[in-house]
Amino acid sequence: MLASKGTRVAFQGEPGAFSEEAAVQLLGEAITTVPRATFDATFRAIAERAADALLVPVENSLAGSVLRVFDLLLESDLTIAAETILPIEHHLIGRPGATLAGIRSVASHPMALAQCERFFAAHPALKRVPAEDTAGSVREMFERQDNTGAAIAGRRAAAHYGGVILASDVQDHAENFTRFVLLHPAAVAAQASVPGGDKMTLAMRLAHKPGALFSALEPFARRGVNLLKIESRPIHGRPWEYQFFLDVEAEAPARLEEALADLRRAAHEVRVLGLYPRARSSRKDSAAVPGRSR
Numbered sequence: 001m002l003a004s005k006g007t008r009v010a011f012q013g014e015p016g017a018f019s020e021e022a023a024v025q026l027l028g029e030a031i032t033t034v035p036r037a038t039f040d041a042t043f044r045a046i047a048e049r050a051a052d053a054l055l056v057p058v059e060n061s062l063a064g065s066v067l068r069v070f071d072l073l074l075e076s077d078l079t080i081a082a083e084t085i086l087p088i089e090h091h092l093i094g095r096p097g098a099t100l101a102g103i104r105s106v107a108s109h110p111m112a113l114a115q116c117e118r119f120f121a122a123h124p125a126l127k128r129v130p131a132e133d134t135a136g137s138v139r140e141m142f143e144r145q146d147n148t149g150a151a152i153a154g155r156r157a158a159a160h161y162g163g164v165i166l167a168s169d170v171q172d173h174a175e176n177f178t179r180f181v182l183l184h185p186a187a188v189a190a191q192a193s194v195p196g197g198d199k200m201t202l203a204m205r206l207a208h209k210p211g212a213l214f215s216a217l218e219p220f221a222r223r224g225v226n227l228l229k230i231e232s233r234p235i236h237g238r239p240w241e242y243q244f245f246l247d248v249e250a251e252a253p254a255r256l257e258e259a260l261a262d263l264r265r266a267a268h269e270v271r272v273l274g275l276y277p278r279a280r281s282s283r284k285d286s287a288a289v290p291g292r293s294r
Helices: 018-027 039-044 067-074 109-115 119-121 134-144 155-161 186-192 210-222 253-266
Strands: 008-012 032-036 053-060 080-088 091-094 106-107 127-130 147-153 163-166 179-185 199-205 226-234 242-249 269-276
Touching: 008 018, 008 039, 018 053, 018 080, 018 134, 018 155, 018 179, 039 053, 039 067, 053 067, 067 226, 067 269, 080 186, 091 134, 091 155, 106 109, 106 134, 106 226, 109 127, 109 147, 134 147, 134 155, 147 155, 155 163, 179 186, 186 253, 199 253, 210 226, 210 253, 242 253, 253 269
Parallel strands: 008 032, 008 053, 080 269, 106 127, 106 147
Antiparallel strands: 053 179, 080 179, 091 147, 091 163, 199 242, 199 269, 226 242
């Protein structure tokens, strides 16, 4: 079981944020969500005994990886216990009584604003106002008590603050998803793991020489393990040297273990960041996540 009633799950953002929605999608409404202002503060939540687990975004299907999360994950002793994929649906939210015709400015996180270019092209008079958080932009709109201002955020934020949706699905692309991972301390993750883990996330460091990356990846092909993603990140304190993050999957767990054993022989350092069931990204099945507890 990934979580039980009252499990405290920290996330980056304000109440109503997409991260909070993803936590509830994965774990159910019985959890207690713990908003934190930054990713750094989110990762400190367990050590500060403010949370039992973390739910953080690692990748958006349009914008790519959330790099700060990868850096913090590697610095921590946390393990990925599960993942969930949330469809990102942006809505124009106003105060009760506001109308689309009366809106003069729209606030939201810069990424959310950038993902709604077609809406702004159709309404060129609207002023864009960058904010720290999508849900926070809704809260700030209510604090200003100004019906000429609106915010772009999700339905959960509108419901939490009592906003009204003036325009639905204003994002440019319907196929916009964010992948989130649930992080536990390693000992807890082992107890909370869900059977049927077919996806592994790991980090590796290689010798700085020709062929090192090929030697590390070749066993995955030979063992029938699918490489889903690879990304390089700078090694702090060692300019122009890099470590690699990998997502791999295999139907048979034995294949993953065999490929991992080969990788350990080829790499300088390998750290498994999690073994868990792979989530799917279609809107039909993204909410049906293995291990969900209500």
